[in-house]
Structure formats: C-alpha cells, structure tokens
Amino acid sequence: PHRRAMVDMPIGLKVSGHRRCDISARALVGASVFLGARRNLWAFPDQASANQYYWRHEGPGMGISCQLWNIRDKLREVDDFITPERQAVIGEAHPELIFRKLSSEAGLSGKKSALGRDQRIKLLADHGFVKISKWLAQRHGTGIGRDDLIDACACAVAARDSNARLGGDEVDSRGLRMEINY
Structure with a gap:
C-alpha cells in the first residue's frame, strides 16, 4: 500500500490569475496543463460569463478553456474535500509531467496517437504496471476511458515514487500549497 495518493486535479486555488506551478508545467508539457x-x-x-468576467477584471488571455469549464464540478469537489492536513497524503500530479520524467525527458508522441499511447503503456509496465494492457482490455463497458486509466496509473506511480515538484511556494487562502508532483 502507498502512503499517499496523487490526483490529476488542481489543489490550491487562486482567487485571480494563474498559478505559477501551472505556468511552469505548461512550459514543460504544453497545453495539456x-x-x-x-x-x-x-x-x-x-x-462565456466566466470568460467575460476574467477578461474584464484580469485582462485579455485570462479566460478559461472548455476543458477547464467541463471539470469545474470535479474541481469544486476536490477543493471542498482537501484540507492542509489531507494534502499531506493527497497531492496534485499531472500525468504528462510524470510521463516526461519516466521517459528521462525524452520526447513522447501525443497521448491520443497509437504510438504515444504505446509509449505510455510501456513506461507504466516498466514501472510495475505489468497488467496495464489487460486492464485496458477489461475496461470496456465500465465507463472508464482509456486515457483516464493510463493517467490514473501514472498518478499512482507518482504517489509511490515522485521526488520532484513544481511550485509549492504559493499557498492559497485555505492554506493549501499550489504544487504539482511528478
């Protein structure tokens, strides 16, 4: 059993602007952050209302993507649940940062491509997930997306092995560190 868990959801939220850890992560792995x-x-x-507000109060380019808008309810669930005490055992991770580290920072093909998917599956198998191909085959009909399963396994690797992080110097109004482990 692991002593901690990692989730692919932001922990520690600003009132305005962008988190420094997200900007640093985006510089390394691109728009997946x-x-x-x-x-x-x-x-x-x-x-549209959110973007109008952010553009008016924070400036051009400060809006949110469709992807971020679509996970807002999950984001709120995580934010409601996480406390500084829980953050000691539940951290934020980002799968693409994890895969970048597992590949020794070698360039990986896009995660949606067959080659990129195969590269990630091999990295997971090399790090202990020897049944990942079987799990991917068995997930049909469960509602679990292929990429979601691969990303969850990457987060489990980070929970077990991570010793790197971006950020940690910013703390939100609830005392949560804004950091991404990988």
Whole structure:
C-alpha cells in the first residue's frame, strides 16, 4: 500500500490569475496543463460569463478553456474535500509531467496517437504496471476511458515514487500549497 495518493486535479486555488506551478508545467508539457483554475470558477452560470468576467477584471488571455469549464464540478469537489492536513497524503500530479520524467525527458508522441499511447503503456509496465494492457482490455463497458486509466496509473506511480515538484511556494487562502508532483 502507498502512503499517499496523487490526483490529476488542481489543489490550491487562486482567487485571480494563474498559478505559477501551472505556468511552469505548461512550459514543460504544453497545453495539456489547463491554466486559470480559480476558486470562484463555479460561481458563473456558463463559460462565456466566466470568460467575460476574467477578461474584464484580469485582462485579455485570462479566460478559461472548455476543458477547464467541463471539470469545474470535479474541481469544486476536490477543493471542498482537501484540507492542509489531507494534502499531506493527497497531492496534485499531472500525468504528462510524470510521463516526461519516466521517459528521462525524452520526447513522447501525443497521448491520443497509437504510438504515444504505446509509449505510455510501456513506461507504466516498466514501472510495475505489468497488467496495464489487460486492464485496458477489461475496461470496456465500465465507463472508464482509456486515457483516464493510463493517467490514473501514472498518478499512482507518482504517489509511490515522485521526488520532484513544481511550485509549492504559493499557498492559497485555505492554506493549501499550489504544487504539482511528478
């Protein structure tokens, strides 16, 4: 059993602007890192209203993506659950940072491509997930997406092995560290 868990969801939210750890992560792995997770995100009725507010109060380019808007309810669940005490055993990770580290920072093909998927599956198998191909075959009909299963396994590797992080110097209004482990 592991002593901690990692989730692919932002922990520690700003009131405005972008978290420094997200900016650093995005510089390493690109647009798979969503910018703009803020504590008031769920106060808006729709993405357009949120973007109008952020553009007006924070400036051009400070809006949110469709992907971030679509995970806002999950983001709120995590934010409601996590406390500084729980953050000691539940951390934030990002699968693409984890895969970058597991590959010794070698370039990987895109995760949606067959080659990229195969590269990630091999990295997971090399790090103890020897049944990953079987699990991927058995997931049909479960509602578990292929990429979600692969990413969850990457987060488990980080929970067990991670010794690197981006951020940790910013703390939100609830005392949560804004950091990404990998």
